[in-house]
Amino acid sequence: MIRLxxxxxxxxxxxxxxxxxxxxxxxxxxxxxxxxxxxxxxPALFPTSLHSGSFADVLHAIPLARQYANSILVSLVxxxxxxxxxxxxxxxxxxxxxxxxKLAFGMFLATMAVPAESxxxxxxxxxxxxxxxxxFPALFLPFLAAGFGTxxxxxFFLSFPREVYEAAKVEGCGHLRFLWQILVPLSRPALGTxxxxxxxxxxxxxxxxxxxxxxxxxxxxxxxxxQLNSVEERAPDVIFAGxxxxxxxxxxxxxxxxxxxxxxxTAGAVR
Amino acid sequence: MxxxxxxxxxxxxxxxxxxxxxxxxxxGIAAAFLVPSTVVFALFVFYPLGRTIWLSVHGxxxxxxxTGFVGLERxxxxxxxxxxxxxxxVTLLFALCTVVPTVVIGLGLAVALQAKVKGVGFFxxxxxxxxxxxxxxxxxxxxxxxxxxxxxxxxxLSHVGVSGVDWLTDPATALPxxxxxxxxxxxxxxxxxxxxxxxxxxxxxxxxxxxxGAGRWRILRGIILPLLTPTIFFMLVVSTIGSLQTFGxxxxxxxxxPDGATTTLVYGLYKSAFAFGASDFGLASVQGVVLLLLxxxxxxxxxxxxxxxxxxx
Numbered sequence: 001m002i003r004l005x006x007x008x009x010x011x012x013x014x015x016x017x018x019x020x021x022x023x024x025x026x027x028x029x030x031x032x033x034x035x036x037x038x039x040x041x042x043p044a045l046f047p048t049s050l051h052s053g054s055f056a057d058v059l060h061a062i063p064l065a066r067q068y069a070n071s072i073l074v075s076l077v078x079x080x081x082x083x084x085x086x087x088x089x090x091x092x093x094x095x096x097x098x099x100x101x102k103l104a105f106g107m108f109l110a111t112m113a114v115p116a117e118s119x120x121x122x123x124x125x126x127x128x129x130x131x132x133x134x135x136f137p138a139l140f141l142p143f144l145a146a147g148f149g150t151x152x153x154x155x156f157f158l159s160f161p162r163e164v165y166e167a168a169k170v171e172g173c174g175h176l177r178f179l180w181q182i183l184v185p186l187s188r189p190a191l192g193t194x195x196x197x198x199x200x201x202x203x204x205x206x207x208x209x210x211x212x213x214x215x216x217x218x219x220x221x222x223x224x225x226x227q228l229n230s231v232e233e234r235a236p237d238v239i240f241a242g243x244x245x246x247x248x249x250x251x252x253x254x255x256x257x258x259x260x261x262x263x264x265x266t267a268g269a270v271r
Numbered sequence: 272m273x274x275x276x277x278x279x280x281x282x283x284x285x286x287x288x289x290x291x292x293x294x295x296x297x298x299g300i301a302a303a304f305l306v307p308s309t310v311v312f313a314l315f316v317f318y319p320l321g322r323t324i325w326l327s328v329h330g331x332x333x334x335x336x337x338t339g340f341v342g343l344e345r346x347x348x349x350x351x352x353x354x355x356x357x358x359x360x361v362t363l364l365f366a367l368c369t370v371v372p373t374v375v376i377g378l379g380l381a382v383a384l385q386a387k388v389k390g391v392g393f394f395x396x397x398x399x400x401x402x403x404x405x406x407x408x409x410x411x412x413x414x415x416x417x418x419x420x421x422x423x424x425x426x427x428l429s430h431v432g433v434s435g436v437d438w439l440t441d442p443a444t445a446l447p448x449x450x451x452x453x454x455x456x457x458x459x460x461x462x463x464x465x466x467x468x469x470x471x472x473x474x475x476x477x478x479x480x481x482x483x484g485a486g487r488w489r490i491l492r493g494i495i496l497p498l499l500t501p502t503i504f505f506m507l508v509v510s511t512i513g514s515l516q517t518f519g520x521x522x523x524x525x526x527x528x529p530d531g532a533t534t535t536l537v538y539g540l541y542k543s544a545f546a547f548g549a550s551d552f553g554l555a556s557v558q559g560v561v562l563l564l565l566x567x568x569x570x571x572x573x574x575x576x577x578x579x580x581x582x583x584x
Contacts, residue, residue: 027412042423086308092304114316121540142314206406250402
């Protein structure tokens with residue numbers, strides 16, 4: 001009886017998971033289906049034969065390699081920027097005393113509550129004024145600092161005993177050296193969480209790159225995907241192939257770094 | 272001597288402790304370390320915040336250049352034009368159609384994944400799958416699925432005798448269809464968050480309830496849900512704010528149509544400013560300010576509630 005019930009639970013779970021995973025399954029299956037499988041009605045649910053031509057077609061439709069590189073490069077620059085700015089400001093708010101500290105910290109936190117879409121027009125105009133339209137800096141400049149990152153690093157630094165800081169000061173260790181040689185190596189978990197968080201969110205940017213880039217060579221992968229979808233004769237197999245290529249890094253991240261991810265995502269949820 | 276001195280020193284110390292003395296060197300370091308973040312925030316958060324508000328109270332010519340000060344005229348334009356105003360109910364409906372299913376289904380899945388059976392860890396990992404999809408990749412995939420003549424959704428439905436649903440071009444189904452993509456994409460996140468919340472519930476509590484003969488349903492209603500309220504509340508807030516900011520799915524799947532049925536506030540902002548050669552930055556900024564007010568008030572409510580909230584752990 002118990003065994004039967006257990007088997008029932010597993011079956012139930014498997015069905016639920018199958019429903020949730022179906023879009024991924026069908027994108028992968030569709031990317032290797034023949035066009036006949038996809039363009040008859042009803043479309044095939046399983047590939048009747050395997051094709052890889054759709055992947056080559058993606059490369060013809062958009063400069064995929066270049067857009068891939070754009071996306072990765074921009075995301076890495078943003079990760080680097082966010083890590084540096086967040087470590088520095090997190091350190092200040094965790095260890096140092098200065099006038100108006102509370103107000104300053106409040107301002108940093110307030111940046112998290114402002115929706116990016118509300119500022120997108122002025123930021124667009126700023127990029128136009130600076131002549132940065134359709135350039136790399138336009139893609140990463142606004143994202144080099146994050147209120148969330150500052151908050152996360154401050155919280156992590158505060159979890160260290162204050163004596164570590166005092167001892168370093170007594171020994172005459174400078175702030176930068178203390179930060180770089182002691183704090184940063186000890187903070188790898190928080191840095192990892194922040195890096196993954198920043199990478200995923202910038203890799204997925206859509207609205208901003210749509211506005212500030214105009215040529216396929218400067219566009220990011222996300223815009224390229226939308227482009228695949230908007231051409232006159234859109235072919236489902238090519239779209240699926242494009243998506244499969246685009247989500248590979250993300251799939252690796254969520255399956256490999258799930259623990260890291262959860263820690264970052266639930267930073268505010270569970271105490 | 273000391274007996275006389277001590278009270279005075281403490282008296283002098285108390286107010287001094289209240290107002291911490293600063294060391295100039297420390298202030299210098301703090302300022303230097305804050306420069307990088309502050310520059311970014313000043314240029315790309317605070318300045319544009321001011322400029323959005325400024326633009327919203329100024330007229331604009333056909334090239335998008337601001338003209339004279341017009342006060343709240345553009346806000347009245349926005350609120351009095353039935354077509355423009357329609358973005359508000361659409362936004363609300365879109366939020367309802369994303370937030371409620373995300374929280375309910377996400378919670379249900381997370382609870383189901385608490386089952387103590389072999390392979391549940393694997394299931395949980397798979398359940399995070401939607402999180403790998405960006406707005407754009409989910410949108411193009413679902414756009415293909417929704418295709419009336421070739422899509423796999425109508426293909427599956429044809430097996431049960433339903434045919435020819437025009438998912439994205441029928442005003443009645445377009446908004447729920449787009450919302451469903453957001454729900455699916457948020458599910459991975461919701462499951463991660465709820466699972467973390469569930470795992471924080473002490474096992475002894477559940478064990479004690481089981482020993483007292485409480486059924487699954489009673490345990491869920493009497494123990495799990497009350498203990499999970501902070502997490503549920505967090506998810507409600509996060510996914511409401513997320514749904515207010517949805518752009519990619521709408522842009523790729525419907526372009527705000529049919530007939531404005533999926534034109535939310537953010538999409539209305541985009542259309543006013545950038546679509547079809549329009550560059551009415553004033554009107555777009557009005558919508559930007561409305562969005563800002565909505566999101567910040569939700570955040571403010573969140574802080575209020577969190578401050579009052581009794582945490583059980």
